[in-house]
Amino acid sequence: MVNILPRDFYARPTLTVARELLGARLVRILDGVRLAGIIIEAEAYVGEEDLGCHARSGKTKRNAVMYGWAGHAYVYFTYGMHWMLNAVTEKEGFPAAVLIRAMQAVEGQGIISARRQGRDINGPAKLTQALGIDASLNGASLYDSSSGLWIEAGTPVAGSDIITGPRVGLDTVPEPWKSMPWRFQLRRR
DNA sequence: AGCACGATGCTCT
């Protein structure tokens, strides 16, 4: 049975969505083959007030998708070579998203491993490289399988299995945003 | 196991 998370799932507070995406199944159809992983790490980026968020300076061409409908993919390019996958959250007009940072491969592991040349997939740019996610998926619907990229409900995760901490890579971001505990990880089993 | 650094190009000021 297919159980794609609906748009309403994303149209909620970003911290809630980030926590609940842990344990969910990220699915990608690449060259007609189904690849999937269980999301094990995610971070919340919440509005123009959040100085760690790309929307900190208002709407731009790059971050425009974050201002749109919840449940769409915000995919951006950084460091000259890396793609990052986010799920847009909250209500239309409020710029917020969840960065998908890591997953545990559960379908198409052979292809995923080959695409990574045997290296690990524990990291936001590694994940997008493994799944073949790039600018062509910016704005794609995550609640609709026709996009080739969606998220399915997983087994519920106990709160005691979730580790929180500060977001990664915000070295030049001022406090308190730099240290907000808006990174969520599934405890290793 | 951990740290430092270079790669590499797009976006916004």
Place this chain on the structure above:
DNA sequence: GAGCATCGTGCTT
């Protein structure tokens, strides 16, 4: 022109 929600390599402990 500066900075970047990173990664892989290579060198040090």
